[in-house]
Amino acid sequence: MPPPVGPVVDRGVLVGAVAGLVVVLLALAVALLTGRWWRRRTEARRARRLAPGRPLLVALAAGDGDDAVLDRLATLPRAQWRALEPVAVSMLGKLRGGARAAIVALLERRGTAVRALHDSRRRRPTVRARAAHLLGVVGGPGATARLVVLLADRDPDVRAVAARALGRLRDPLAAQPLVRCLTGPGRALPHHVVMPALARVGPPARSALVASADHPDPAVRARVAEALGLIGAVDAAPRLVRTLQEDPSAEVRLRAARALGRLGTPSAVDPLLAATAAHEPPALRATAAHASGAIGARRAVPVLAALVDDPQHWVAHTAAAALAAIGPEGVAALRDLAHAADRPGAAAHAREALGKAPGVAA
Amino acid sequence: MATVLVADDDPDVRDVVVFKLQQSGHEVLVAEDGGAALDLARSSRPDLAVLDVMMPRMTGLDVCRELRADRATAGIPVILLTARAQEGDIESGFAWGADDYLTKPFSPRELDSRVRAVLARSRR
């Protein structure tokens, strides 16, 4: 009985396929073996190159800048230094004081910063990002200016690394460009990258931020409010109070409330308490309650105590925690609530908050 | 001259600390994680322990607590080395009987003087 489907053709196709597969399989196996061999070799080589320099580096860091050690490190053969440089850079982030200064001196002698400035103009984004990182760690003349340029780099990773690096340098000159990243149209940078950098730079960023406080885009206004709190711009508090009271966007008001809590301005307590009113959005109410607790004004106690009975779980929870944060008077109010038999919900939240309040036995 | 136990899982930090303390004439015992640190502390009773807070398996806080819980090791002074600038950590560190703490990034020289101060205090 002859098979109904043409057997010769089929077999030819199948044999070809099997042969092809075998070739591919062999190629893959070779790739696998070469990969492992190559990696083991490079790792061994790196370890060999690292061996002479690393103890010296440790001695330099622990010895607070011994000149003889520094000289020896500065004259290490290039191949050895190339293996050692990343270790030196990562140590820099872990050390402070004389130890740090000693490593910075070493990096200076080996021209790391100069090379980083040069590399920051290279074509490959990986190289630019690494250079930006180095500039942030090592600093030196021209680092801030160069990093500000990199904030507008065409590669998003490079932009982010540059922003973080600027935060690390804490140079007031970086304030304005960083604020622009937050508010301007330009190339996008996650604001979670910009904000910490701004917070490190601090008050010099204030005027640039306030200038954008009336931006038509609520997203920008929200970021500005958040940032004002983070940089500790205490004199911007009246402006934030106005935002809390008048801004049409609930999100912006929430950020303003949070910022006021961070700043700890006592004059903000009444507007914050007003924002806990029942008709406000729950998230804003909870945030405002938290903020008034953070400010720690006794005036807030009665309003917060009433909130502990709120039907919204997180509003009640936050109000109780805020009372605990206010101190003895808040704790006293919580104690009263904890025994309120007619309000079991409030009592439970109060007991929880008392359990966490410092130095209080529930 | 004293025997100091150093526990940190970061080799860079560990090596620098060990080098610094040896330079100051201390004998140094080294552990790479919390469990090893606790074992070493129990077996060789150092005069002082420098513990990183964030270590695998047992944090420095855990080790500190275990040391305090045992009569034999309760007297070993502890200096915590912490990367978290978190008040909660420092608070609970002190609550569990740590004698001093240092935050990373740290200065080896400062560490050395704190070690000296804590040793002097504990010998009094």
Added chain:
Amino acid sequence: MTVLDLVSVLVVAANWFVLAYFVALNTSYLGLIALAVREFRHHLRRRSWAELDDAYADPLTLGVSVVMPAYNEEATIVESVRAMLSLQHPRFEVVVVVDGSTDRTFEVMQRHFDLVEVPRVVPDDVPTRGVVRSVHAPRAAVPLVVVHTENGGKASANNVGINAARHPLVCMVDADCVLDPDALLALARPFADDPEHVVAAGGVVRAVNDSPVTAGRVAELRMPRRWLARVQVVEYLRAFLLGRSGWSAVGALVVISGAFGLFRRDTVVEVGGFDLDTLGEDAELVVRLHRHLRRERRRYRLVFLPEPVAWTEVPETVRVLGRQRRRWSRGLVQTLWRHRTMIGNPRYGAVGVLALPFYVLFELLAPVVEIGGLVALLLGLLLGAIDWTFAVLFFLVAVGYGVVLSLVALVVEEYSFHRYRGWRDLAAALGATVVENLGYRQVTAWWRLRGLADSLLRRRARWGQMTRKGFTATPHATGAGPVPDTGPVLGPTEVADAR
């Protein structure tokens, strides 16, 4: 033409169909791997300057509640919790939910961590089945909360943990997983980089049998000793690491493993948390998230990270593995059936058009075709419709392509993350690629087929730790979660926890 001839024609046709199916399946996988490679390159490039430590200096770092359900884990729970507590992250807590264990899980923890009962109010943001008996915390200031509930099953325990969580991000982990030390920092990173859109991030689960684990970390990664586990190492690599990375690249990630995933708490609450009646509750939740967010026309992202890794022990006995695969198969059926209107529906984007149809065609139906193909091949031989050489060639092509695929996965791992180092591991891995496709695959197909049959016959699920209790809380979204003083600008609302 006799009846026999007709049957022969059909059998031969069936064989060609099966071959075509295999080629299509493996080729789609190859496509996924290509996508994954692009992702990896990007990931590796960023890794060198990821500066994860910056989270410590960042005042906006979102807090993470690590939710760890535990059921009868007295032997290992202390070690697991300690390992979790020593993870790196500036603001996190560990929430252990003791799901009505019948052993001394709770007591062991109570003694070791010096737990005392605390008056914590646990909201019912998502429905649960196990009633909360009590909440405990250590006397000392350790960020640990232990919730003791009546037995309600894994999904319910997860939901209890979500309710008790006090941070805007919740991380679901299995108690028996070993995480890389920077796992939380790395998994939380996408939420910091793109706070307005990222709602969930999944990590990889990989097999770790027989590798020495010291101090809650994998000290040295080795290939397992048993072939059954070795094969799963390769399988996890291909299906989880590469497959999911590929799906993530096209925005169609539909599975985030319950063993290691990070979610925005508010979004999970919005969709009602884990489903209490599904076997594959982790996949179901992710599909439901897609469905909800697509319907609301929100811009969102679910991301999968090839690193960090959650290392887990995979089943080493045929019996346990068989049970696991049957359960997975049933879970898949349930999830796909529940969300059947999404399948092929362009309204749900790449998830509807690509991922779900792929799962139907190449996951759900694969065991049917695979077993059917074997039967057809044998039948063809019996009937004389195909001869031996033909059958062997045929089989070699079908299996060979599979081996190629597994090898490609190994090569990708070798050139990207290279977690394995020794030559002996390499030899074992090479052997495993063959065994996986010749033997293992056919056996698992049988289990999956049985799981499929179970679902069709609507047999009741037997899921070790689940004893059904009548109590069900009603879901209700409050529109607010814990809104700590940090959080994404213009993200959905969250609420504050003053600690």
